[in-house]
Amino acid sequence: MPKEKLGVLCSGRGSNLASIIEAIERGDVGAEIAVVIADKADAYALERARARGIPAAAVVRKEYADRETFERALLDVLHGRGVTLVVLAGFMRVLSPVFVHAYAGRILNIHPALLPSFPGAHAHRDALAYGVKVSGCTVHFVDEGTDSGPIILQAAVPVLEEDTEETLAARVLEQEHRIFPEAIRLYTERRLQTDGRTVRILPADEGGPS
Template identity: 75%
Template sequence: MAKERLGVLCSGRGTDLQSIIDAIGRGEVAGEIAVVLADREGAYALTRAREAGIPAACIDRKAYERRELFEEALIAALEEAGVTLVVLAGFMRILTPLFVRHFTGRILNIHPALLPSFPGAHAHRDVLAYGVKVSGCTVHFVDEGTDSGPIILQAAVPVLDGDTEETLGARVLEQEHILYPKAIQLYCEGKLRVEGRHVRIIE
């Protein structure tokens, strides 16, 4: 069976990307990264990819007048690389229906909170402001909403007295680096079945 070809979209440091690169290197993910794309040139994720010998490019959002044109450029680059699964790894852009429909059922994202609680770009801040005792991370399929797609896996992390966004974020990130490769491997093995809002894991 042909390996899944991953296209990883990033905006920043690329630590989740690195966890996927490392997991593939250990033989824990039966896929290959075909291309890494970032929406800004300064994203360190591009450096990580290039150091690992993975094709990488910047498709700068600022270079496009409209979001649809930017997404069309992303789609073209992913298709050219033969991508079969799109992996969002710290990609700080909301994708429009144009993009989501092109890759329906083939986009994964990881969010640094226990969805459906605390969606959006400031999860750790919102978690601390609300005063919950448990946070974590969620891997989900991407749909046309914001952090609203069917949930694949979750991991819980305690919120400690005195936590800051940085300290909580660091503990959550540790779990992200474990959880995301696991979810990608389940997809690569064909073990995920979406039934409405539910994702069944087939053993």
């Protein structure tokens, strides 16, 4: 079965990128990273990629007149590298329908909350302000909304009375590093079956053909 070619989009440190790279190198995920793209020229994720010999590119939003031309530049890089699955690993931008349609059903995102609670850019702050006792993270397919696509995997962590955004984020991140590579693995094994909002995980012997 041909390996999926991943295009990983990042905005910052790229710690989720690192967990994906490590899972691939261990042989846990049958895929290759075709390119890492950051929307900031100084994003450390680019250095992580280059240190492993992975092609890396900065497509900087402020260098483009509008979101459409920015996203078309992203798509040009992804298509040029033969990317079959787009992975949003800390990519802090909402993608337009133009981009989502180009990779419909082939975009995965990790969000640091138990969706549908606390979508958006301030999940930890919002969770603490609401007073929840449990938070966590979610891997989901990307649709045209904000963190609204069908849910693939989730992991929960307790919220402690003394938690700050930073301490909660650190514990949630540990779970992100665990479930994001797992979701990618399930996708590459054709074991994710979507029916409306429901994603069923097929047994290993029921995975579909490439």
